[in-house]
Amino acid sequence: MTVSSDAGEPKFKINALYKIFGEEPEIALKALRDRNLTKSELLEEYNHVLALEDINFNAKAGEISVIMGLSGSGKSTLIRHINRLIEPTSGEIIYGGNDILSCSADEIRQIRREKMSMVFQNFGLLPHRTVIQNVGLSLEARSFSRKRIFSEAEKWLDEVGLQGYEGKYPDQLSGGMQQRVGIARALASNAEVMLMDEAFSALDPLIRSDMQDLLLKLQKGLRKTIVFITHDLDEALKLADHLVILKDGKIVQQGDPQRVLVEPEDRYVFDFVSDTNRARVLRVRTIMEPISSSSHMFIEGEIDQEETLETMIKLSGGDISKNYLVKNGVDSVGIAKMERLLEALVPVKKNEIRSKEI
Amino acid sequence: MSIYEPVFSAFGLTEWCQGGNGKGDNLTSLTDLVAKARGEGSANLSLWELPFPSMDALHASCPAFPKSRELSKGIENVFLDIKDSLSLVLDPLTQPLSWLLEGSLWLFETTPWWIMIPALLAIVMLVGRSLVLVCFVAAGLIGFAFVDYYSFAVQTLAVIFVCSLLCVIIGVPIGIAMSRSNRLQRSVIPILDMLQTLPAFVYLIPLIFLFSVTEPKLYGIAIILYAIVPVIRLTDLGIRLVDVEVLEAATAYGLTDRQKLTKVQIPLALPNIMAGINQTIMMSLSMVVIASLVSAPGLGVLVLRGIRNLELGVGLLSGLGIVVLAIILDRTTKLALARITPGHRR
Ligand SMILES: Nc1ncnc2c1ncn2[C@@H]1O[C@H](COP(=O)(O)OP(=O)(O)OP(=O)(O)O)[C@@H](O)[C@H]1O
Numbered sequence: 001m002t003v004s005s006d007a008g009e010p011k012f013k014i015n016a017l018y019k020i021f022g023e024e025p026e027i028a029l030k031a032l033r034d035r036n037l038t039k040s041e042l043l044e045e046y047n048h049v050l051a052l053e054d055i056n057f058n059a060k061a062g063e064i065s066v067i068m069g070l071s072g073s074g075k076s077t078l079i080r081h082i083n084r085l086i087e088p089t090s091g092e093i094i095y096g097g098n099d100i101l102s103c104s105a106d107e108i109r110q111i112r113r114e115k116m117s118m119v120f121q122n123f124g125l126l127p128h129r130t131v132i133q134n135v136g137l138s139l140e141a142r143s144f145s146r147k148r149i150f151s152e153a154e155k156w157l158d159e160v161g162l163q164g165y166e167g168k169y170p171d172q173l174s175g176g177m178q179q180r181v182g183i184a185r186a187l188a189s190n191a192e193v194m195l196m197d198e199a200f201s202a203l204d205p206l207i208r209s210d211m212q213d214l215l216l217k218l219q220k221g222l223r224k225t226i227v228f229i230t231h232d233l234d235e236a237l238k239l240a241d242h243l244v245i246l247k248d249g250k251i252v253q254q255g256d257p258q259r260v261l262v263e264p265e266d267r268y269v270f271d272f273v274s275d276t277n278r279a280r281v282l283r284v285r286t287i288m289e290p291i292s293s294s295s296h297m298f299i300e301g302e303i304d305q306e307e308t309l310e311t312m313i314k315l316s317g318g319d320i321s322k323n324y325l326v327k328n329g330v331d332s333v334g335i336a337k338m339e340r341l342l343e344a345l346v347p348v349k350k351n352e353i354r355s356k357e358i
Numbered sequence: 359m360s361i362y363e364p365v366f367s368a369f370g371l372t373e374w375c376q377g378g379n380g381k382g383d384n385l386t387s388l389t390d391l392v393a394k395a396r397g398e399g400s401a402n403l404s405l406w407e408l409p410f411p412s413m414d415a416l417h418a419s420c421p422a423f424p425k426s427r428e429l430s431k432g433i434e435n436v437f438l439d440i441k442d443s444l445s446l447v448l449d450p451l452t453q454p455l456s457w458l459l460e461g462s463l464w465l466f467e468t469t470p471w472w473i474m475i476p477a478l479l480a481i482v483m484l485v486g487r488s489l490v491l492v493c494f495v496a497a498g499l500i501g502f503a504f505v506d507y508y509s510f511a512v513q514t515l516a517v518i519f520v521c522s523l524l525c526v527i528i529g530v531p532i533g534i535a536m537s538r539s540n541r542l543q544r545s546v547i548p549i550l551d552m553l554q555t556l557p558a559f560v561y562l563i564p565l566i567f568l569f570s571v572t573e574p575k576l577y578g579i580a581i582i583l584y585a586i587v588p589v590i591r592l593t594d595l596g597i598r599l600v601d602v603e604v605l606e607a608a609t610a611y612g613l614t615d616r617q618k619l620t621k622v623q624i625p626l627a628l629p630n631i632m633a634g635i636n637q638t639i640m641m642s643l644s645m646v647v648i649a650s651l652v653s654a655p656g657l658g659v660l661v662l663r664g665i666r667n668l669e670l671g672v673g674l675l676s677g678l679g680i681v682v683l684a685i686i687l688d689r690t691t692k693l694a695l696a697r698i699t700p701g702h703r704r
């Protein structure tokens with residue numbers, strides 16, 4: 001598991017989190033631990049659903065952590081533990097030095113109002129309120145003055161490109177616009193953590209791509225700690241600084257999304273990543289090799305480390321014998337070979353790579 | 359009829375049966391005679407004629423067994439026994455209802471017609487925002503006044519006004535409480551079912567026992583019990599139907615339970631609550647007519663006069679008046695409902 005991002009300290013840490021749905025989760029948890037049951041055995045013998053199993057993950061400040069998994073893998077359950085919309089069966093979530101899961105009702109309400117905002121798959125807007133009243137929701141919960149709520153809300157509506165829609169009702173807007181309202185509402189609370197549960201899944205592909213761009217643009221200026229949930233790999237790769245792959249309530253792999261792409265840990269992740277257009281998402285830094293003084297090779301030109309492989313292919317005009325010097329700003333950080341690039345375009349399982357190296 | 363006598367003797371109860379009076383012997387022999395006349399044994403009477411082993415049938419075989427009237431008499435006696443202590447508690451508790459009804463009747467009756475009619479029209483305009491409806495209401499009220507039914511119609515309105523208002527004041531909080539607790543909901547729903555299915559007349563019986571017929575609260579309680587059901591049911595339903603994701607969003611942004619109730623749940627449940635209020639008003643109207651049996655004033659009195667004195671015209675005309683009143687109340691509340699339902703605003 002590689003963690004390569006250089007961003008700040010963890011904003012919050014999830015340690016050994018378990019969630020079991022059912023009548024008596026404590027008993028089921030004990031049985032799970034003592035007898036090493038699987039998810040399906042627990043369902044069969046105890047009629048309890050094991051939604052999350054031993055989740056450990058840190059969300060770094062200022063990064064977008066993307067949690068990806070198929071339907072029913074426990075993504076929504078996981079994200080709802082962070083602001084405690086769901087009570088855990090066992091485990092802890094450390095935020096600001098405290099365990100969120102042992103906060104009092106007042107403390108958790110405080111955190112929800114000021115520290116953590118949330119964006120929902122089906123927007124979760126109040127249908128009986130105008131756009132601007134929706135955006136001001138968290139400020140209203142904090143009983144700010146009307147004037148202040150209005151000016152804050154107005155500011156964030158402009159930020160998401162919805163000026164002029166203040167007085168409309170949610171059902172008068174398109175899906176994409178409604179989710180912009182949802183994002184403005186999250187931003188207006190001025191929270192440092194933003195939880196997004198399949199925020200763009202209900203939108204059609206073009207609008208979806210727009211919204212991803214909007215999020216990235218906002219994130220550049222705001223540097224929030226975002227937890228983003230999706231079941232779409234392309235979306236995950238576009239947004240993620242840190243990628244977590246969830247399967248049946250368990251984390252099967254997490255780390256730098258580029259690493260996950262080139263070194264999938266198991267069959268499940270492999271199947272996930274083999275469908276994607278790798279030339280478009282893999283970056284030059286992922287395939288570069290260290291500069292070694294011993295080898296004498298012909299360098300064709302220079303390329304930035306954050307460029308995609310697609311750009312490099314274009315640059316080379318399809319000639320597979322070419323090599324490029326990889327730059328990070330002004331520094332030279334490695335060599336990228338077209339040969340290596342071709343190899344990286346074919347998905348390979350991590351252990352296959354290993355066996356080849358031996 | 360002593361067909362069940364063998365049953366009693368089989369259990370060795372013959373003694374007990376005849377303890378009451380000595381007629382048992384006679385009856386047996388009489389039945390035996392009948393059976394003999396038919397040429398059958400006393401035991402195998404035709405199956406077709408087998409009476410159900412009801413209290414009365416068993417009494418016939420065993421005089422010591424109580425008749426069914428004795429059961430209902432027992433209920434009466436229990437009622438009479440607890441009546442005094444019960445009304446000691448209920449009387450002061452429900453006294454404000456009498457005052458409210460008397461006050462409202464006084465207000466509606468003493469206000470001169472030339473203030474009352476425009477005031478009612480103004481309210482209808484304010485609530486319904488429809489000129490057509492206002493014209494209909496005006497025509498209705500003027501019609502009532504012209505045939506000298508105005509004071510009766512206004513009395514009915516006064517009673518409905520107080521009772522519906524109380525239904526809302528009591529019913530909405532009960533509905534809210536029910537929506538928050540499944541246990542409470544499970545225990546209240548059978549009561550609501552009972553209140554709704556009991557024939558309207560049956561309500562009146564225990565109330566007549568408890569209160570004097572001359573007190574307004576008697577019919578007030580009857581109307582409220584009968585009409586409160588829909589507003590409770592629909593408040594509960596409306597709040598339970600609020601979209602879970604919307605409610606989750608409210609929780610996620612740190613709204614307190616109270617804020618969620620006033621800012622999210624009640625506003626979103628309002629169309630359903632209003633539908634409940636509409637039904638409550640309509641049920642108050644139907645009950646106030648029936649309650650004229652226990653001295654509720656208004657158009658019901660005229661209907662009753664029509665039946666008692668066979669004044670066909672009075673009965674029909676006042677019946678028509680009730681229909682007009684029903685239409686007015688229904689349309690006005692429905693228009694108000696449509697205005698607050700999402701998709702109709704702006
Ligand atoms: N309230 C609940 N009671 C019982 N089981 C639940 C409950 N909520 C979720 N589950 C179960 O927990 C598991 C994870 O559900 P969750 O909703 O977190 O999945 P998800 O990854 O968000 O899926 P989707 O992509 O469909 O939203 C599922 O098996 C689901 O059936």
Ligand SMILES: [Mg+2]
Pocket residue numbers: 075076077198
């Ligand atoms: Mg989900």
